Amino acid sequence: MSLPAVSTSLPEPEQLRERLAAAGLRATQQRLAILEALLTLPGHPTAEQVFRQVRPAHPTVSLGTVYKALDSFVAAGLLRRVADADGTRRRYDPDCSNHHHLVCQDTQEIIDYCDPQLDRLLQEFFAARGFENFQPRSFSLHITGVRAES
Template identity: 75%
Template sequence: MSIHPHHQPAPTPEQLQQQLAEAGLRATRQRLLILESLLVLPGHPTAEQVHQRVTGQLPSVSLGTVYKALDSFVAAGLTRRVASAEGSRRRYDADCTEHHHLVCADTQEIIDYCDPQLDELIRGFFAAKGLPGFQAHSFSLHVTGSRVADPPTADSAQQSA
C-alpha cells in the first residue's frame, strides 16, 4: 500500500518528442509545452492550470487549444481524465499506471493510492460476479473523504512515554 505524490522533474525536449511520436501525435510547440506542463505541475492539474503555465512561455496559446491537446493525449493514452470532488472541472493525470485516487472533499486534493492487495480483491470480485456483456480491461477506484490526523502508532506512543 502506498500513497505517492504526483510530481516529476521536467522531462527533456527529446523525451517529450518521443512520447508524442510513440502516441502517434505530431510534436508541435504547443503540444510539447502542454505535455511538459502536465508532467511537471503538482497533483492532477486542470486544463486552466496547464493553460496558465503554458501562456507564461507562449502567450498566444488559447484555452481551447489546451483542451484539444489534453483530449488528444487522453485518446492516445498519454494521460487520463480524473473525476474531481467538485465534479464540474476536468482534471488530468499523467500517471497511466494502475492506481486509485483518494479525493479530499475539503481541499479538493487528489492523492494517488497504490495497493496490490486491493487490486487483487477487485479483480477477484469481478471474476466471481461476472459482468454479462462486458469485458473489463482496467479499473480505477475513486474514494472521496477528508484528510485526518495520522493516529499515533505503538512506536510513537512508547517514545512519548
C-alpha cells in the same frame, strides 16, 4: 499516508517529442509546451493550471488549444482524465498505470493510491459474479472523503 514527491527535473524536449510520436501525435510547439507543463505541475492539474503555466512562454496559446491538446493526449493514452471531489472540474493525470484516486472534499486534493490487494479483491469479485459479456481489464476507483488531521 504521505504524498508522492514532486519531480523537479524537467523532461528533455526530445523525450517529449518521442512520447508524442509514440502516441501517434505530431510534436507541435504548442503540444510540447502543454505536455511539459502537465508533466512538471504537481498533482493532477486542471486545464486552467496548465494554461497558466504555458502562457508566459507561449502567449498565442489559448485555453481552447490547451483543452483540445489535453483531450487528444487522453485519446492517445498519454494521460487520464480525473474528476475532482464534486465532479465539476476535469483534472489530468499523466500516470496511466493502474491506480486509484483518493479525493479530499475539503481541499480538492487528489492522491494516487496503489493497492495490489484491493485490485485482487476487485478481480475476484468480478470473477465470482460472472458479469455477462463483460471482462474487466483494469480498475480505477475514485474514492471521495476528507483527510484526517495529523
